[in-house]
Amino acid sequence: MLTVGDKFPEFELTACVSLEQGKEFDTITHKSYEGSWKVYFAWPMDFTFVCPTEIAAFGKLQDEFADRDAQILGFSLDTQFVHHAWRRDHEDLRDLPFPMMSDVQRELCSDLGILGSDGLPMRAVFIVDPNNEIQFSMVTAGSVGRNPKEVLRVLDALQTDELCPCNWSKGDETLDPVKLLSGE
Template sequence: MLTVGDTFPSFELTACVSLEKGAEFEEINHKTYEGKWKIFFAWPKDFTFVCPTEIAAFGRLTGEFADRDAQVLGFSGDSEYVHHAWRKDHPDLRDLPFPMLADSRHELMRDLGIEDAEGFARRAVFVVDPSDEIQFSMVTAGSVGRNPKEVLRVLDALQTDELCPCNWNKGDRTLDAAALLSGE
């Protein structure tokens, strides 16, 4: 699995971006959000139980990610048409403010090293800086949903370019290594 310090792979995928007729799909690639922070998160498959809870939670925080110049992008191995059907079917997914990328050839999940033995994406998240370098990665068991607020907290910490202690939150003091070494 790719991790901190690795370059996020190049990709070109179709995404479900809307339920509006004629505006449902868009091509998105590794340069679409060039120069921005990106939050990529993968879920195993559509029409499941844990996945929509996470997707909806990322959706509710999209504005906060945008305030930090970060674009949220979700994906699974399902096609854009399956994403569209799921969005139409599930009330919490209808108005998602971020693209649902269709990695139907499983190229992105393979390049990231998150495809499981059954051919599904592992429940993974990657925080990628404006230079396309992975700054944070995490995978949970398929039965355990992620906490998008924690991903936002990690993004805040990364964007300080400072040393951030355990449980640090935006607005908290960062660590001053020089002062700590001198005993201040």
């Protein structure tokens, strides 16, 4: 699996971006949000149980991610049409403010190294900086949902470009190595 310091792979995927007729789909590439932070997250498949709880939770935090110049981008192996049907049929997904990308050819998942032994994407998250370098990666078991608030907390810490202690939150003091070494 790709991890911190690796470049996020190039890709071109079709995404479900809306339920509005005629505006349902768009092409998203690795250059679509160039110069911004990106939060990519993969889920195993649509019409499941844990996945919509995570997707909806990321959607509810969209404004906070946007305030940090970060774009959320979700993806699975399902087609854009399946994404559209799921969004249409699942109340919590209808108004998602971010693209649901279709990696039906398994290219992005393969390049990231997140295909599980069952052939499905693992529950992975990547925070990618404006230079397209991965700054955070995480995978959980398929039965365990991720915590989008924790992903936001990590993004905040990364954007300080300082040393952040355990459980640091935005607004907390960061660590000053000079003070720590001098015993202050």
